[in-house]
Amino acid sequence: MGITKKYIKEDGVCKVTFTLPADLSAKAKRANIVGEFNDWDINSHPMKKRRNGKFSLSIELPCNNEYQFRYLIDGVSWQTDLEADALAPTPFEKEYNSVVIL
Numbered sequence: 102m103g104i105t106k107k108y109i110k111e112d113g114v115c116k117v118t119f120t121l122p123a124d125l126s127a128k129a130k131r132a133n134i135v136g137e138f139n140d141w142d143i144n145s146h147p148m149k150k151r152r153n154g155k156f157s158l159s160i161e162l163p164c165n166n167e168y169q170f171r172y173l174i175d176g177v178s179w180q181t182d183l184e185a186d187a188l189a190p191t192p193f194e195k196e197y198n199s200v201v202i203l
Contacts, residue, residue, distance in 0.1 A: 103184055104201055114161045115203045121172050121180065123154030129174045132156040136170025136198075143173055162203055169198040 107116040119134050126132055132148040138160070139145040148156035162168060169189050172180040181188065185199035 104182065104186075106201075106203065108164065109161070112161075113164050115164050116159055116161050117201060117203070118157060118159040119148070119170075119172075119182070121148065121156040121174075125180055126150070126156050126174060127154045129156070131175060133173045134158055134160075134170055135173050137168045138162055138170070143176065148172075162201075164203045167200055167202040169200050171198055
């Protein structure tokens, strides 16, 4: 998994690229990024599957914030990005959300 950030100072936003690695998504037909920035809408922000089997998506988010998120694969499997900036506990036992800090 991975997150890359490109700050766009004149707009006060950061272009964040979220990548789900092929080993977690090779057999998947679809993946979405779900989080605070889209009100946890499971249909919002579909990721694009690349030829190498990875899913990725770039979105612009306002700076000076942090956002919790998770990946949803094929509408059933939730994945936490362990390489995110931080992890936050969820109400579900032993589950964590990923956090991106901008």
